[in-house]
Amino acid sequence: MPASLLEEFAFALLALLAIAGAFGTIYAKRVAHSMLYLIFCFLAVAGVFLLTGAELLAAIQILVYLGSVLLVVLFGVMLTRRQIQEEDFQ
Amino acid sequence: MAEGDWLDIRGWIEALSFAIADNTVGMSRFWRQKGTTADILTELIMAVVVFGLIMTTMLALLWIERKFFARIMDRRGATMAMRSLWVGEGGEHADWYDLLPFGTGAPFRWLNRWLNKVAGSDHEVESVARVHDRSYHGVWWMLPGFFQNIADAVKFLTKEWMVPTKADKVVFEVAPFIIISSTIMLFAFIPLGPHVWSANPDLSLLFLMAIFGIAPLGVFFAGWSSNNKYTLLGGIRSAAQLTAYEIPLLVTVLAVAVLSGSMNIIEIVEFQMDSDGWNLFLLPLGAALFLITMIAEVERIPFDMPEAEAELVEGWWTEYGGLRWGLLFMAEYLRAYAACLLFSIFFLGGWEPFGGNLVAQYTAFIPGIAWLLVKSWLMFAVFVWVRASLHRVRTDQILEFGWRWLLPLSMVNLGIAVWLRLGVWQGDTWSPLVVGLITVIAVGLFVLLAIDEDPTALEGRERPYSVHVKAGPAGPGTHKK
Structure with missing residues (x-):
């Protein structure tokens, strides 16, 4: 059944993206980079929700986690910076 | 009315794709996948059609902006x-x-x-x-x-693409992708007519609003990765402003969904058609809130602090040049276009002709998409009018206005919508008495507020972060002393 094969392929892609995003979140050196990885992780999780037919959950995942929670994390990044120009950052 | 007009683009494309699938896959040994192939083909062609329509009709927006703005400013x-x-x-x-x-x-x-x-x-x-x-x-x-x-x-x-030396190069390249792709994805869920849409899930309203909230993250990354204090300030301002205005926007949209009894955008339009009342006349407060929050969300002029040219060069996109800048600019206009289309869909009856059922039988030769586009272009003229009339406000004023006024007002609006749906709605059509009464009250309140405006009321009012000098904070009327 090619339709389900397509679904399995999409699931594999999304799962890989989610796992890679999660690892990237942990191992990134800058906080902003880990946030960027977290975006892809959340988007991939929303995609997995879509694949399982949970459309409401996918929309809420993007709306709440990507739209709001991540922006709050973003304020955390902004307010804890030591300096604006990161010239001495390794 | 509700069954749509003669411009059945989706129906034609479905017929075409089935014909193609019949004559290709249907004649091979993969004939079982004929239906799937035709469906995929339909969706792909519809996506291209909607994208092409949006991109070509968006040119009118830029033209309106130039012409109308020049007319107002007498340039x-x-x-x-x-x-x-x-x-x-x-x-x-x-x-x-x-x-x-x-x-x-x-x-x-x-x-x-x-x-x-x-x-x-x-x-x-x-x-x-x-x-x-x-x-x-x-x-x-x-x-x-x-x-x-x-x-x-x-x-x-034809311009050169340059990246600042100390920019975070990968993020600098990725940020425009986030902004532009999420902006274009918006139009998957916006129906342009009863038969001109590319995706129509049951929760299309929710998906639309979810995707609308992704771009602020891209804006922040664009501002952060440029490694420039102006872009960083623009990014922070954008994040703060868009977070503050997204909540009233979502609550206002929720009120529309409550009133129409559906989370599907096409059903919201059809409800307005069948119930003989545009939401503008039932939720005038909601329409005002939607207009204000949308102008803030698309960062147009009274609320364009993230790109305030006078203080931040060009805000968060200062370091972008060439085609990247052009595409970001296009995304900005696309978001404004989406705002205009959504205002027309939620409050102005979508593709229903002006005058509703009274004139609909005489204007049946005009397809619904023409009405929707005319309405959204008129809405964009309102945006330009606002831009020409009002000056830019300070960041703290924007945030104060959003949190202190728009959020409680949007809750009041939600209450009105719930009351209208549960207490007034009889399941047939709105009685002209209700529509007329709400409209008269709204117009009366507006006139009262416009007359009652006291230019000295803001004087001496304490604001967070305002500079306290001997003359008091700057405000309307202080120059007279």
Whole structure:
């Protein structure tokens, strides 16, 4: 059944993206980079929700986690910076 | 009405894809996948059709912005470009009407003669001729100034792409992708007509609003990765402003969904058609809130603090150049276009003709998409009007207004919507009494507020972060002392 094969392929892609995003979140050196990885992780999780037919959950995942929670994390990044120009950052 | 108009683009494309699938996959040994192939083909073609329609009709937005803004501000060049239709080049008359067959252009010739008599004075001919060089090329059906957009695009395409040395290069490249892709994804869920849409899930409203909230993250990353204090400030301001205004926006949209009893955008439009009342007349407060929050969300002029040219160079996109800048600019206009389309869909009855059922039978030859586009272009004219009339406000004023006024007001609006749906709605149509009463109250309140505005009321009012000097914080009326 090619339709389900397509679904399995999409699931594999999304799962890989989610796992890679999660690892990237942990191992990134800058906080902003880990946030960027977290975006892809959340988007991939929303995609997995879509694949399982949970459309409401996918929309809420993007709306709440990507739209709001991540922006709050973003304020955390902004307010804890030591300096604006990161010239001495390794 | 609700079953749609004659412009059944989706139906035609479905028929076409099934014909194609019949004659290709259906004749091979993969014939079982005929239906799937036809469905995928339909979706792909519809996506292309909607994308093409959006991108071509968006050019009108830029034209409206230039023309209407110039008209309001009485700027010579762009205003005169329109006038060049009747005042000739260097004193010679534009005689496109003589090209029409059978002398049908005669009324235009008379109109032209009359306009030249009242508005074609000699001392302005020089400036008109100068404008002509750019916009009027002797071909009347080229809207003067319309194709400047294409010239702009060519300019963006030919510019060099530069990345600042100390920028975070990967994030700097990724941020425009986040912004532009999420902006274009918006239009998957916006129906342009009863048969012109590319995706229509049951929760299309929720998906739309979810995708609308992704771009602020891209904006933040664009500002952060440029490694420039102006872009960083723009990014922070954008994040703060968009978070503050997204909550009233979502609550207002929720009120519309409550009133229409559906989370599906097409059903919201059909509810407005069937119930004989546009949401504008039932939720005037909601319409005002939606307009204000949308202007803030798309960062247009009273609320364009993230790109305040006077203080932040160009805000979060200062370091972007060339085609990246052009695409970001396009995404900005696409978001404004989405805001106009959504206002027309949620509050102005979508693709229902002006006048509703009374005139619908006489205007059946006009497809719904034309009404929707005209409504959204008029809404964009309102955006431009706002831009020309109001000045930019401070960041703390924006946030204060959002959290202290718009959020409680949106809750009140949600309460009104729930009351209308549960207490007033009888399941058939809105009674004209309810619609008229709400409209009269709203107009009365608006007039009262407009008359009652006290220019000295803001004087001496304490604000967070305001500078306390001897004269008190700056505000309307302080210059008189």
